[in-house]
Amino acid sequence: LLRKEENPRVKSIAGKVRYYLDENGQPVPKTKQFGLRDGLFEAILDKYYEDPTLISYGEDVRDWGGAFAVYRGLTEALPYHRLFNSPISEAAIVGSAVGYALSGGRVIVELMYADFIGRAGDEIFNQLAKWQAMSAGILKMPVVLRVSIGSKYGAQHSQDWVALAAHIPGLKVVFPATPYDAKGLMAAALNGTDPVVFFESQRIYDMPEKFHKGGVPKENYEIELGKPDIKKAGSDVTILSIGATLYRVMDAAKELEEKYGISAEVIDARSIVPFDYEPVIESVKKTGKIVLTSDACARGSILNDMARNISEMAFDYLDAPPVVVGARNWITPPFEFDADFFPQADWMIDAIHQKIMPIAGYSPKTSITTVEELRRAKFGV
Numbered sequence: 001l002l003r004k005e006e007n008p009r010v011k012s013i014a015g016k017v018r019y020y021l022d023e024n025g026q027p028v029p030k031t032k033q034f035g036l037r038d039g040l041f042e043a044i045l046d047k048y049y050e051d052p053t054l055i056s057y058g059e060d061v062r063d064w065g066g067a068f069a070v071y072r073g074l075t076e077a078l079p080y081h082r083l084f085n086s087p088i089s090e091a092a093i094v095g096s097a098v099g100y101a102l103s104g105g106r107v108i109v110e111l112m113y114a115d116f117i118g119r120a121g122d123e124i125f126n127q128l129a130k131w132q133a134m135s136a137g138i139l140k141m142p143v144v145l146r147v148s149i150g151s152k153y154g155a156q157h158s159q160d161w162v163a164l165a166a167h168i169p170g171l172k173v174v175f176p177a178t179p180y181d182a183k184g185l186m187a188a189a190l191n192g193t194d195p196v197v198f199f200e201s202q203r204i205y206d207m208p209e210k211f212h213k214g215g216v217p218k219e220n221y222e223i224e225l226g227k228p229d230i231k232k233a234g235s236d237v238t239i240l241s242i243g244a245t246l247y248r249v250m251d252a253a254k255e256l257e258e259k260y261g262i263s264a265e266v267i268d269a270r271s272i273v274p275f276d277y278e279p280v281i282e283s284v285k286k287t288g289k290i291v292l293t294s295d296a297c298a299r300g301s302i303l304n305d306m307a308r309n310i311s312e313m314a315f316d317y318l319d320a321p322p323v324v325v326g327a328r329n330w331i332t333p334p335f336e337f338d339a340d341f342f343p344q345a346d347w348m349i350d351a352i353h354q355k356i357m358p359i360a361g362y363s364p365k366t367s368i369t370t371v372e373e374l375r376r377a378k379f380g381v
Contacts, residue, residue: 001048007073008076009074009076010073012073013038016034017208018209018215028208034179034209034216035205035206036182036207037070039209040200041072041073042220046187046220054082054107055081055105055108056108057107058085058146059088062074062075067148068148068202070205090117090123093120097109097145101195107144111146115156115161117147117165124145125168128143128145132195150202160294160295162242162243163296163300163302165197165199171195172225172271172273173271173273174199175200175270177247177268179208180209183221187222188225191222226274228271228275231266234264234266236264236287237287237289238264238267239252239265239291240291241294242295242302243294245294248343253266256352259361260362269306277309281314281317284310284314284318285314289352289357290310290322291348291351292322295342298326298329303324307322307324319356327342328341328381346365347365350368354368
C-alpha cells in the first residue's frame with residue numbers, strides 16, 4: 001500500500017474546505033469544495049488501511065477512478081488484486097462478491113446504475129440478502145453494494161429503485177445526501193457484517209457540506225444506520241426527504257418561510273432500512289402535518305409504506321393524511337424534461353396547499369386534486 005499521506009487524492013483533498021462557507025461566511029469556490037464523493041473516498045480509503053481483506057471492483061472502477069470519480073486516487077495506492085475492473089456483468093459482480101464474503105472477505109462492489117439491479121436480481125435478492133439467516137448467523141455477509149441513481153440519462157439510466165432493495169428482508173438500505181452523512185454512513189456500512197445496498201445520486205456527487213456546521217471531520221467516524229436527521233427545524237409542517245430531493249425540499253422550505261410565513265421542519269431519512277420513526281413522529285406531534293418526497297416514481301415508492309406507518313403511529317396528532325410527492329408514474333424522459341418528471345419545490349408547496357392546508361396568497365403550479373389523481377391512475381400515469 002502507498003502511504004496514505006503520499007496519496008495524490010489525499011493531498012488534493014487536504015487543500016479543500018470541508019464546509020460550504022469560508023471563515024468569513026462566503027461561499028467557497030467550487031474547485032475548493034469538499035464534496036460528497038470526497039466523503040465516500042475517505043471512508044473507503046480508511047477501511048482499506050484497516051482491513052487487509054477489503055477488495056473493491058466493478059465496471060471501470062480502477063483506471064478512471066470509477067465512473068463518478070469516487071475511487072480516484074485509489075489506483076495509485078492499491079495493488080490490482082484489491083481494486084480492479086470487472087466485466088459488464090452485474091450478476092457476476094454481485095454473485096462473486098457473495099462468494100468472497102462467504103469465504104471470509106470484505107468487499108465493496110458497484111453497479112454503475114440502479115437500473116441494472118434487475119441484471120443481478122437473484123444475486124441481490126436471494127443470495128446477498130439471505131445467507132446470513134440461512135446459516136443461522138454462522139456465515140457473515142460484509143458486502144457494500146454501491147448503486148448510483150442517474151440524473152440525466154433518460155429511460156434506462158435514471159431510475160430510483162430504492163423500493164426494490166427496501167422490500168427484501170435481509171438487506172440494509174441507505175441513501176445519503178450530504179458529504180458528512182455519506183462518509184459516516186459508508187464507514188458504518190464497512191464496519192458491519194450485514195449486506196448494505198448503498199444508494200448514491202449522481203446529481204450531488206460534487207455537493208459541498210451545507211448542514212453540519214463543523215464541516216466534514218478529517219478523522220474517521222460512523223453514523224448509525226437507521227437514524228434520520230433533522231436538517232432544518234420548523235413548527236408548521238414536516239417534510240421527510242430521501243436522497244437528492246433534499247435540496248429541492250430546502251428550496252421549498254425557504255419559499256414557504258420567506259413568502260408565506262410557514263415554518264417547515266425538514267428531515268433527511270438517510271437510511272431506509274432500518275429506519276427509526278421516533279424523530280419523525282415527534283416532528284409530526286409538533287406540526288400535525290407531513291409531506292414525504294423522493295425521486296422515485298410515486299407508485300410503489302417506499303414513501304407510501306412510510307406514510308402508512310406514520311398514519312398509524314401518529315394518527316391522533318395528524319391534522320391531515322400524510323402526502324407523498326414522488327416522480328411521475330411513467331418512463332423517465334430525456335434530461336430536458338427533468339423538471340416535469342421529478343419532484344420540484346413547487347410540487348411540494350402545491351401538495352401542502354391542495355391536500356393539507358390552503359396557503360393564503362398562493363397559486364398552485366400543478367393540479368394534484370383527487371379528480372386529477374383518479375384520472376392519472378385510470379391511465380396508469
